[in-house]
Amino acid sequence: MADLDMLFGALADPTRRAILRRLADGPAGVEELRAPFNMSQPAISKHLKVLEGAGLVEVEVDGPRRPRRLVPAPLVEATRWLERTRDRFEANFAALDTVLDEMTNETSTGKETP
Amino acid sequence: MADLDMLFGALADPTRRAILRRLADGPAGVEELRAPFNMSQPAISKHLKVLEGAGLVEVEVDGPRRPRRLVPAPLVEATRWLERTRDRFEANFAALDTVLDEMTNETSTGKETP
DNA sequence: CACCTGAATCACCATATGGTTATATAAACG
DNA sequence: CGTTTATATAACCATATGGTGATTCAGGTG
Numbered sequence: 684m685a686d687l688d689m690l691f692g693a694l695a696d697p698t699r700r701a702i703l704r705r706l707a708d709g710p711a712g713v714e715e716l717r718a719p720f721n722m723s724q725p726a727i728s729k730h731l732k733v734l735e736g737a738g739l740v741e742v743e744v745d746g747p748r749r750p751r752r753l754v755p756a757p758l759v760e761a762t763r764w765l766e767r768t769r770d771r772f773e774a775n776f777a778a779l780d781t782v783l784d785e786m787t788n789e790t791s792t793g794k795e796t797p
Numbered sequence: 798m799a800d801l802d803m804l805f806g807a808l809a810d811p812t813r814r815a816i817l818r819r820l821a822d823g824p825a826g827v828e829e830l831r832a833p834f835n836m837s838q839p840a841i842s843k844h845l846k847v848l849e850g851a852g853l854v855e856v857e858v859d860g861p862r863r864p865r866r867l868v869p870a871p872l873v874e875a876t877r878w879l880e881r882t883r884d885r886f887e888a889n890f891a892a893l894d895t896v897l898d899e900m901t902n903e904t905s906t907g908k909e910t911p
Numbered sequence: 912c913a914c915c916t917g918a919a920t921c922a923c924c925a926t927a928t929g930g931t932t933a934t935a936t937a938a939a940c941g
Numbered sequence: 942c943g944t945t946t947a948t949a950t951a952a953c954c955a956t957a958t959g960g961t962g963a964t965t966c967a968g969g970t971g
Contacts, residue, residue, distance in 0.1 A: 836930080861948070
């Protein structure tokens with residue numbers, strides 16, 4: 684549960700989502716990730732820590748650089764939660780529809796309400 | 798973009814996710830939603846406001862009660878963002894694999910390194 | 912060794928968030 | 942009309958969040 688807190692929390696910021704989209708195209712260092720934003724380097728480092736906390740990003744030490752790469756597994760987990768919730772809703776919605784249909788067509792078969 | 802901020806932000810809290818799961822089974826009033834939590838009524842009302850702000854929940858005035866019902870559309874939108882990002886990653890990953898394969902098998906055709 | 916460069920860490924600040932209690936509002940009901 | 946029930950709203954508090962500038966650290970490179 685706390686996993687999902689960190690996960691969705693990490694995704695709730697536009698800078699972090701932009702960073703993830705960038706990392707989807709391949710690893711990148713902090714300076715490269717910072718380029719598109721009018722933001723200080725420590726701010727980017729903080730965002731990266733949040734993304735790492737959510738398991739969405741991993742560090743790879745390469746000389747003085749720490750390129751980050753995207754880890755897709757948590758994205759799948761988030762998707763699964765969303766789909767489980769929606770499936771549950773759809774199922775209950777379909778069931779409600781069935782009930783309403785039976786109420787509307789209760790005389791069609793003559794079996795439901797003798 | 799701000800939509801996704803509110804959306805993922807709304808999902809980043811366990812209480813709110815539990816409320817959504819409950820609402821997936823059908824509409825419910827505030828007192829009913831409060832029941833599972835050791836939390837004051839205003840706290841629940843606040844969470845509901847956040848969910849409404851994200852478009853995940855709608856109110857339906859019924860006498861003194863304001864039952865909430867789940868609105869699934871934003872869940873789909875969130876899912877689509879996650880899948881777009883992951884698809885992008887997978888595509889680039891596959892492309893990298895192809896490059897690596899070509900590097901490994903560069904002598905197989907005799908064309909690459911004469 | 913001296914010195915860049917990339918990145919981390921520290922100290923700080925303003926605002927947002929998640930909770931509380933107390934109070935107000937609105938509709939049904941005896 | 943007064944009361945109960947369900948909910949909203951207000952005022953407040955502690956902590957989290959997102960940002961800043963200043964400093965530190967780690968590795969290449971002259």
